[in-house]
Amino acid sequence: MxxxxxxxxxxxxxxxxxxxxxxxxxxxxxxxxxxxxxxxxxxxxxxxxxxxxxxxxxxxxxxxxxxxxxxxxxxxxxxxxxxxxxxxxxxxxxxxxxxxxxxxxxxxxxxxxxxxxxxxxGDFTENALLWAPQVRERCTVREPWPDAVSAPVALDDVAEVAAAALLGEGHEGRALSLTGPQVLTRRDLAAALGRALGRDVPFVRVDRDEAVEALAAAMGEDAAWYVDTVLAGFAEGGAVTTSVVQEVTGRPATTFEEWARRNAGAFRR
Ligand SMILES: NC(=O)c1ccc[n+]([C@@H]2O[C@H](COP(=O)([O-])OP(=O)(O)OC[C@H]3O[C@@H](n4cnc5c(N)ncnc54)[C@H](OP(=O)(O)O)[C@@H]3O)[C@@H](O)[C@H]2O)c1
The missing domain is CATH 3.40.50.720 (NAD(P)-binding Rossmann-like Domain)
Incomplete structure (x- = not known):
């Protein structure tokens, strides 16, 4: 085939x-x-x-x-x-x-x-890399909404679901909503990054413009759109998890904690 x-x-x-x-x-x-x-x-x-x-x-x-x-x-x-x-x-x-x-x-x-x-x-786990410049430079995460939530899914999990759906049977006509295994706040994500790095990464609550400025190092002009639409959407709440990654691939979805440990180098100077 x-x-x-x-x-x-x-x-x-x-x-x-x-x-x-x-x-x-x-x-x-x-x-x-x-x-x-x-x-x-x-x-x-x-x-x-x-x-x-x-x-x-x-x-x-x-x-x-x-x-x-x-x-x-x-x-x-x-x-x-x-x-x-x-x-x-x-x-x-x-x-x-x-x-x-x-x-x-x-x-x-x-x-x-x-x-x-x-x-x-939904939210990709790898979007945390948008924090890499500010974590490297100031060892903080600066955003307006500490309690905004998402259930980040790893790109590799999305790809493995794609491969399993291409190879296997029983997935036709299905829209597979892909999430990670946990709903996490922005503060949770920063704390998990800190554990992976072995040092504190405080979440610092800032206003919209300062958040845009902090993200601009990674995103350029898209930072304003990201804060105003994506992060504001997370702040509205309602994030849920699905078990689709486990169901389709046969293995548990990657946790943010695991991903952060594997990718800690991107957040170090
Ligand atoms: N629900 C969602 O959130 C959602 C849904 C769908 C997609 N997405 C987005 O899709 C992305 C992942 O998809 P992806 O892996 O395909 O995207 P990607 O990592 O941005 O890669 C795009 C690829 O498209 C190819 N390409 C084709 N024409 C190109 C051009 N003119 N200039 C540059 N690259 C070109 C390149 O690969 P080749 O050279 O190998 O062709 C490139 O690596 C996510 O990062 C996300 O932003 C999100």
Whole structure:
């Protein structure tokens, strides 16, 4: 069975390639913008291309049975139409709730007529890396809402769910809401980072503008959007966990604590 992974060097796509191989897939095609720089594992066939330019996907789609669709709301419809014409049998897409920014991917996939499985992640654990500059420089986390909540899910868990859904049966027609194992406040996350680093990382409550400034080192102009929409959304509460990672992969979802220990180096000077 042939699998095509699009966005194959992306933060999710690259890990989907690894998890497909680890789970025994032996015909994996990786679509990437720059095959020379991609450094994909031996045994993977690498094809030049991108979901943002669907006109040139015919070669990559030839003989493909199952497709991992990287998120590209503007072109998803053309990509899945090309996939259907090429005879692809199933799509696993990284997307989001219909009303979200990623909802255009969801709608395009559902409209194309192929069997689908949606992956709908919430907050990514790796978003904590947005704190890395301020933790390295000032050893604090500076945001307005200490009790804002999310249930962060690790990128690697999202990718492993994608691989399991591509390989396994029983996931068609399901929108898989992916979360980590715990609902955590921003203060909880900072404390867990502190434990991983072996020193105190206090959460310092600051106003909106100071939070934007603190995040700008990692995010540039997107920091204002992140504070005003994402963090303000977390402050409204309502975060829940799901057991989908465990159910689909057969192993527990990564805790924030585990992730922080593995990635502590990014927060050290
Ligand atoms: N519900 C949610 O929160 C949600 C839902 C869906 C997506 N997302 C977002 O999706 C991201 C993860 O998806 P991902 O792993 O595909 O994204 P990513 O890590 O941003 O990678 C995007 C990949 O797209 C490819 N690409 C294609 N055209 C490109 C271009 N013109 N310029 C640069 N790169 C181009 C590149 O890989 P190749 O060169 O290998 O093609 C690149 O590595 C998350 O970080 C999140 O922001 C979030």
């Amino acid at each position: 042939r699998f095509l992974v699009t966005g194959a060097t992306g933060s999710v796509g690259r890990r989907v390639v690894d998890h497909l191989l680890a789970r025994g897939a032996d015909d994996v095609v990786a679509l990437t913008v720059d095959p020379e720089r991609a450094a994909l594992p031996a045994g993977v066939r690498v094809v030049r291309g991108t979901v943002t330019r669907p006109a040139v996907l015919q070669e990559a789609l030839r003989g493909v049975d199952r497709l991992y669709l990287a998120p590209s709301p503007a072109t998803a419809e053309r990509v899945v139409t090309a996939a259907r014409h090429a005879g692809v049998g199933r799509v696993v897409d990284l997307s989001g709730e219909p009303e979200s920014w990623w909802g255009a991917v969801t709608a395009a996939v559902e409209a194309c007529g192929l069997p689908w499985t949606h992956l709908w992640p």
